Amino acid sequence: MTMTTGGIAGNMAEAAAGAVWTKTCVALKRELGDATFGSWLGQAALRERGDDVCLVAATGVARDWIRRHAWRRIGELWAQNDPMGRALDLKSRMEFDQAAPASPMVTASGLSAAVAVTPVETGVTGNVIEIEVDLTAPRAARQQGLQERFSFDTFVAGPANEFAFAVARRVASWADGHFNPVLFHGPYGFGKTHLLNAMAWEAMRTAPGKRVVYLTAERFTSTFVKAVQDRQTAAFKEELRNADLLLIDDVQFVAGKTSTQEELFHTLMALIEDGRRVVMTADRSPAELSEMEPRLRSHLQAGLVCGIEPADRTLRLGILERKLATLAGQGRFVPSAKAEVLEFLADRFTDSVRELEGALNTLVARVGGEVARLSLDEAQAILRPNLSCTEKRVTVDQIQKAVAEHYGLKQADMISERRARAVARPRQAAMWIAKQITTRSLPDIGRRFGGRDHTTVLHAVRRIEALKADDPVLARDLDTLLRKLRS
Ligand SMILES: Nc1ncnc2c1ncn2[C@@H]1O[C@H](COP(=O)(O)OP(=O)(O)OP(=O)(O)O)[C@@H](O)[C@H]1O
Missing domain, CATH: 3.40.50.300 (P-loop containing nucleotide triphosphate hydrolases)
Structure with a gap:
């Protein structure tokens, strides 16, 4: 859409809105400085729909910035400059477009650039001022x-x-x-x-x-x-x-x-x-x-x-924290969760960041701001349906085979009495994996690892938990094995 001021007699209302906006921009640019104006308002466009006039920001982030830092001033300048006293609304492109009738702007090939705009022209010379040349319409960006x-x-x-x-x-x-x-x-x-x-x-x-x-x-x-x-x-x-x-x-x-x-x-x-x-x-x-x-x-x-490699544990935890902050901002609650809950998510949802996010979304959707108080047991209970499909598929036998193969051992080593670290550590890792991705109890896992006691399994699980926090090689091995077993 191209909006012009001056020179187009047949579209006075549009021209007037453009003229008001131009005057507003001249003052804003002076007050904010070229760089700030260009970053946040440079891609904003004035749009009219019926009698409504709307300033459309390129993104939600730009809209929020304008609302926080410039909206009051824009309102004052707009009111000073608009003889018709019209209200000015503010929306992101996506919001504006969602309410828009189908865009008539279809290019010959049906393909269009995501967004290709010229910046708002704020010069006062020239009597035709391009507010926006949008070759595609925001709908295209979404499409x-x-x-x-x-x-x-x-x-x-x-x-x-x-x-x-x-x-x-x-x-x-x-x-x-x-x-x-x-x-x-x-x-x-x-x-x-x-x-x-x-x-x-x-x-x-x-x-x-x-x-x-x-x-x-x-x-x-x-x-x-x-x-x-x-x-x-x-x-x-x-x-x-x-x-x-x-x-x-x-x-x-x-x-x-x-x-x-x-x-x-x-x-x-x-x-x-x-x-x-x-x-x-x-x-x-x-x-x-x-x-x-x-x-x-x-x-x-x-x-x-x-x-791009699969995210390691530290990165998964970082992503969880960032996502939690975003969700908390949207829901207006404090962005915190117990470390054991975040670690559980980071250890269980290793297949993709998409699933990791999905698990966090599920918790927040269920308990909202109470996520900060959620215990590990409660989080596991909420996520049980998300986990059960993977849990059913993987058997302790498959885990033992995969771990043995990964470390160049025999499956028999997983159940043997051998105590050498080269064997004992992979065995402990296999027990830890079994605890993570099967529904077996500790005694049950112990039985499948050569009739060991449940305290041995508990010790193995704790040992691996502690080691993987400081040992990136082990953490990566576990990631690889979890992904392989779940795929
Ligand atoms: N490093 C990261 N930081 C923040 N979010 C991430 C990161 N990596 C992935 N995500 C999030 O994970 C989800 C999936 O990411 P994305 O769609 O970009 O993956 P992809 O590699 O393109 O996958 P596909 O091949 O399936 O399209 C998105 O919601 C994305 O925001």
């Missing part, structure tokens, strides 16, 4: 899956992902870089989409005039197929090749799809030759993308290939 909660601020970094995090920040800041394309790869649920979304938001915030396109490989495929059917491939190519930064999520999806791979390959080549940035994610390394066309695969490898 393409850009999520506001996936920002750099909400991403927790640790050894498993800090290189990827640093690379993502650098690319999103439009810093000069030698690596193009960048490929992030890692197992599902460990933050690839989060990182890509955060890059899109940050890149748009730091360079509002640049064109940032985010899409999943699935959407790339379906849009390409439709463009071929509709004989619109030229428009499709044009849309993508105009991107300053192209972000493609889950690129493994195109593997095995001959013409889509071909198109993606040519898109990459065109963008890279033109000095445009390309970032992609995949669920495995290029070398493992066996169904991918070799030429495309080699181009994925040609830039920077950056692995």
Whole structure:
């Protein structure tokens, strides 16, 4: 939507709103300074719907900042400048768009940039002032899956992902870089989409005039197929090749799809030759993308290939704390939980951060602010349905086999009397795992480990608990084993 002031006689009301906003911006820019204004209000747009006038912030975060730091002043300036005395509302793009009728803005190929806006023009020269040129409408950002909660601020970094995090920040800041394309790869649920979304938001915030396109490989495929059917491939190519930064999520999806791979390959080549940035994610390394066309695969490898590892225990705890703070902010309660509860979540939900978050959400949904007082037993009782499906599947026998194999032992060592540490420690680890992911009681586990007493099992569980806090190798071994057994 383009809103103009002056020069368009047929749309006086719109022009007047634009003129009021322009005057308001001139004063705001002077008072806040260029940098602050540009960061928080630079992408805000004035929208009219019927008689209502709304300032639409690019994100929920920007909306909250404006509300806290500038809204009162905006209200004063607006009231001073608006002869019609209209009320001005404030919403994020997503909120505004949710209430919007279907956007008429569909581009020729049906594909559009997530958000490509020119900043608010606040100059007083020129009698036609562009408030916003939104090539896509915010609805498109949502349709393409850009999520506001996936920002750099909400991403927790640790050894498993800090290189990827640093690379993502650098690319999103439009810093000069030698690596193009960048490929992030890692197992599902460990933050690839989060990182890509955060890059899109940050890149748009730091360079509002640049064109940032985010899409999943699935959407790339379906849009390409439709463009071929509709004989619109030229428009499709044009849309993508105009991107300053192209972000493609889950690129493994195109593997095995001959013409889509071909198109993606040519898109990459065109963008890279033109000095445009390309970032992609995949669920495995290029070398493992066996169904991918070799030429495309080699181009994925040609830039920077950056692995994201499964989050380790410390990172899982960090993520839990950050999520708890966010949930507490939304529910207005104190962000705290007992360490034993957080540790239990971090140890039990290792398969992906998605499941870890899900477990915390379940607790907060059930008890709200009382989560701070929740005991381990109560938390386990609430989460029992989440755990039971995994518990039923894994047997002590499978655990013993997996642990023995991991440490290069025989299953018989798990039940033997051998006390050498090389055997005793894996045996204790196996007991600990059995306690974590089966419903067996301590005596029952003891019986399956060569008829040992339940106090031996309890000692093993406590010993492993204590050791893994200080021994990253053991913690990683346990993570790997838990994931393997549950998968
Ligand atoms: N390091 C992290 N900090 C904060 N949240 C995270 C982190 N890693 C993952 N998450 C959260 O975990 C959830 C899953 O992450 P995401 O969707 O980005 O995973 P993914 O690797 O793209 O998985 P998939 O391959 O299934 O798409 C999201 O809610 C995301 O916010």
